[in-house]
Amino acid sequence: MVRLSERICYVGVNDTDKVLFEGLWPLPVGVSYNSYIVADEKIALIDTVECGFEEEFLTNVREAVDGRSIDYLVVNHMEPDHSSLISYMLQEYPGLQIIANAKTVPMLKGYHNVPEERVLVIGEGDSVSLGNCTLRFYMTPMVHWPETMVTFLEEEGTLFSGDAFGTFGTIDDEVVGPDGTFDQYREEMMRYYACIVGKYGTPVQTALKKLSGLEIKRICSTHGPVWEKEIDPVIALYDKMSRYEVEKGVCIVYASMYGNTAAAADALAMELEELGVPYAIHDLAGNNAGELGISGALRDVFKYDTIVVGAPTYNNGIFPPAETFMKALQARLIKGRRFYAFGSYTWAGASVRLLNEMAASLNFELLGDGLSFPQAYTREKVDMKAVAQLLK
Ligand SMILES: Cc1cc2nc3c(=O)[nH]c(=O)nc-3n(C[C@H](O)[C@H](O)[C@H](O)COP(=O)(O)O)c2cc1C
Ligand SMILES: [Fe+2]
Ligand SMILES: [Fe+2]
Numbered sequence: 001m002v003r004l005s006e007r008i009c010y011v012g013v014n015d016t017d018k019v020l021f022e023g024l025w026p027l028p029v030g031v032s033y034n035s036y037i038v039a040d041e042k043i044a045l046i047d048t049v050e051c052g053f054e055e056e057f058l059t060n061v062r063e064a065v066d067g068r069s070i071d072y073l074v075v076n077h078m079e080p081d082h083s084s085l086i087s088y089m090l091q092e093y094p095g096l097q098i099i100a101n102a103k104t105v106p107m108l109k110g111y112h113n114v115p116e117e118r119v120l121v122i123g124e125g126d127s128v129s130l131g132n133c134t135l136r137f138y139m140t141p142m143v144h145w146p147e148t149m150v151t152f153l154e155e156e157g158t159l160f161s162g163d164a165f166g167t168f169g170t171i172d173d174e175v176v177g178p179d180g181t182f183d184q185y186r187e188e189m190m191r192y193y194a195c196i197v198g199k200y201g202t203p204v205q206t207a208l209k210k211l212s213g214l215e216i217k218r219i220c221s222t223h224g225p226v227w228e229k230e231i232d233p234v235i236a237l238y239d240k241m242s243r244y245e246v247e248k249g250v251c252i253v254y255a256s257m258y259g260n261t262a263a264a265a266d267a268l269a270m271e272l273e274e275l276g277v278p279y280a281i282h283d284l285a286g287n288n289a290g291e292l293g294i295s296g297a298l299r300d301v302f303k304y305d306t307i308v309v310g311a312p313t314y315n316n317g318i319f320p321p322a323e324t325f326m327k328a329l330q331a332r333l334i335k336g337r338r339f340y341a342f343g344s345y346t347w348a349g350a351s352v353r354l355l356n357e358m359a360a361s362l363n364f365e366l367l368g369d370g371l372s373f374p375q376a377y378t379r380e381k382v383d384m385k386a387v388a389q390l391l392k
Helices: 054-065 086-092 105-112 181-211 231-242 260-275 294-301 320-331 351-361 384-391
Strands: 008-010 013-015 031-033 036-039 043-046 072-074 097-100 119-121 127-129 134-139 149-153 158-162 218-221 247-254 279-283 304-310 338-345 371-374
Touching: 008 054, 013 054, 036 054, 054 086, 072 086, 086 105, 097 105, 105 119, 134 181, 181 231, 181 294, 218 231, 247 260, 247 294, 247 320, 260 279, 260 304, 260 338, 260 371, 260 384, 279 294, 294 304, 294 320, 304 320, 304 351, 320 351, 338 351, 338 384, 351 371
Parallel strands: 043 072, 072 097, 097 119, 158 218, 247 279, 247 304, 304 338, 338 371
Antiparallel strands: 008 036, 013 031, 036 043, 127 134, 134 149, 149 158
């Protein structure tokens, strides 16, 4: 338990064991599931944590409430990393009333068999008084589930934002990040956004506009540090990413079976290096794939204005890891990017044409026809110097 103010305590946990978040996204620096107690004349618990942390969570909560009972559990978001322990908490605190919006009610029933009578249903702009302070609720649908909402503790300017403004990475004992914390978490915040929230740029923009009228002095999200000192850069990053705004640079993403497409990718990276063009390079296949896999590539898609994809032809199609990447771009409605494709084949090339078709479906600007080359990579056959000139 960590005290954030007279009323607010952090009661969340760090997870350093989970390998893949949502079964998909690597966690090299872990993740935290944040939960908060607001204690006034009445006590509210804001969200819970992932299952497996029952003991640690309950110990934190007990320390924060100091023998008192809990009146309300505010459910901002039903994804199980925050809602898993709802049944458990209802057992521990039988008098607990759940505060949630109408879209949450059937989810509470379906996941935890919570009867409707147990839920105080609130809507946009409604508030609940805890005595000397007020919790006000704002709906933020599709950030990143339909029932998502945020809770604002008005007297302390504290926004319990759910997954919004969240980041991968465990947090240290202070919980509140000192100056410089944003820089430390920036890459993981971008990767979290790109992987988890990336599809929902428009709903994030709607939510940001709605919240822009609030005087926010503290952001308590469900993942990562509590923000007090660096609120502006955190909001600015979410704003920028949800507008799909990028810097000049190239994100090279490739997958290769026998190394020929890989050699072409490396050659391109070398040429870009020589030209001084900012770039990132991600191998999606085989033993050389980076520890972040596709999640690192998606992060950098939100960083740079040019996407270059390399994939050999595979059964008249795109070598599957690269096709999965293209589908991930489609799923995230990525827009406003420049695109180039390359790849090796042996008897009838198809991957480059198909990659271009997928890119065209996203209205990307194609920087030429791409480079489909037969069999081995050689410098003579594959002119990456010329490609780098196209991309710069
Ligand atoms: C299972 C499998 C399916 C393939 N399908 C095709 C194909 O449909 N058309 C083609 O021209 N080459 C096909 N190839 C050949 C590869 O495209 C070729 O070996 C290429 O050079 C591999 O590039 P890489 O070294 O980057 O992995 C296939 C190879 C494998 C192993
Ligand atoms: Fe979530
Ligand atoms: Fe979450």
